[in-house]
Structure formats: C-alpha cells, structure tokens
Amino acid sequence: MTTPTTTARPVVRARDVTMSYGGIDVLHGVDLDIHRGEVFALLGPNGAGKTTTVEILEGFRRRSAGEVSVLGADPERGDDAWRGRIGLVLQSWRDHRRWRVAELLTHFATYYPDPRDPAALLALVGLTGQAGQQVDRLSGGQRRRLDVALGIVGRPELLFLDEPTTGFDPEARHEFHVLVERLAREEGVTVLLTTHDLVEAERLADRIAMLVGGRIRACGTPTELALRAAAQAEVRWTADDGTPRRERTEDPSRLVWELHRDADGPIAGLEVRRPTLEDTYLHMVHQENDGTDGAVNGKVRAA
C-alpha cells in the first residue's frame, strides 16, 4: 500500500452528502477523501449507512444532497467508460448459476478494453481447479473468490469490496488480504472496503472511517483511531493479598512507576492494556445508542 498523496486529486471525494428514504434521514452530511492506491475501510454497525454511501459513490443511488466526485466524475452522470474504470465485488452474480467458472470470467472479460487473462486471474484467486465447474456447484468461499475475480477482470482503478471475505476460511481470507495488498501496492488500485470485521479492517486498511448513525464519527489510520479513543489504558496486577486489581488511567507508566515504588518486589500479574480499534469502535457505537454525541471531534472529515 502506498502512502496517500494528499496533494493529488482524491479518487473519491464526497462533501456533505445527505440521503433520506421517504423523509427519513439516513446520511447526515458525509465527507470523504480517498486517495490513489489507498485501501480505505468503511466500518460501521448494521444500518449505519455504509451500503447507501457506497451505492451513491458507485452511481447506483441518487443522493438527496451534497457533492460527489469519483474518478473525476459525478457518479450520477458516469458513462460506460467511467464505469469500466470501476470494479465491484457485490453479491449480485447469482444469475449466472449455469455458467462454468472460466466461461463466465472469459465472458465478462469481453466487456473491457484491456482485461486480465482469465486463466491467470483464476490462478490469482485460487480457482484454477474449478475452471470447468458450474458456478452453482462452487462452495460459498469459492463463489466469493469468483466474485473477486469478476470485480478485477477489467483492471479497475477503483475497486469496491462489499464485505468481501464473508464465508472465507482463514486461509482463503489470508490469501485474499495478500491479493488486495498486491493490487493496491503494485498496481496502484484504490480500494474501498465495507466490513463489520475489525480485524480485517485493521489488517488491510491504510485508513478507516467509522460510520455510525449516518455520520462519520472518526477517520484515520488504525493506530490513530485506537489512540484517539476516549478509552483509557487499563493496568492490571495482583495485589499482595492475591486480589486481582485493575485501574483505568491516561498515564499508565506513572501508575506502574507508583506500583513499583510502593512494592517490596516484583508486581505479580502486571499487564498494561492499550485501547484497541475495537474499543474505539464499541465506544462510538455505544455513545450513538445511548443518544449522546459520539463524535470524537465533532463532525469528522474523512480526508
């Protein structure tokens, strides 16, 4: 993955995007900047507005208001040439059940001016052994690999991955992560990933935006987000009488120093736990559910 070049024009730019369905507001002014070669994860609980946001960026849904530019065009007016520069990994290829794997991929390749070689692509996603198999005989994970192959056959500059590893076993998930990293690092493909999987987001994404209740509540590298959490570090130890103790503090090194100063010898069971991405995420979701203002710094621009 490359370091985002913030001076270059972003591949995806959204400003103050709102969306309402039948008078109910589900997006409340989303701002996003995603740069070339960046793997960007949109993370959020069910109903947060991830799919709505992504469909607006893909040009499949009309926003209520706001500005959007994707690969230099407004997605609402994207033509075929623009669409050919975008790859989608959705769960929407279910109509082609009778096709054989290699046939389907070869067929899709004809839609693009400079497609990848279907056989090489099957090898890349680990489906060479299934080339002659009917699509409806594939396992769930194999099906998803085919979805990925279909999404990248046209050499997209921007790839949308909607919960891409659902149904993958750990090895397939690992291979998929390596593939996404390769696409971003070696080919400069920009990737927008939606996921509920914090481990996947942390593993893959250069930056993560947390969308909660239709607002971007935080955006940054996984490390930045974990550190920005309101959650404090937790220090655990075992007291002299054997009682387990724990204390939350913004200054764990000071607490550990004080414990050492007051102790006769080593401190049993000493452990310092820093806030994780999961802590940040759960903190925000709980704030939203409690009806409090969960924004880390008010409105956050994912730029």
Ligand SMILES: Nc1ncnc2c1ncn2[C@@H]1O[C@H](COP(=O)(O)OP(=O)(O)OP(=O)(O)O)[C@@H](O)[C@H]1O
């Ligand atoms: N076509 C629609 N008509 C009316 N309401 C909709 C429509 N699509 C989505 N919604 C509502 O908009 C909100 C955001 O939905 P969206 O699918 O964008 O969330 P999400 O973050 O992708 O959720 P999930 O993780 O469950 O897929 C939800 O409250 C949902 O019920």
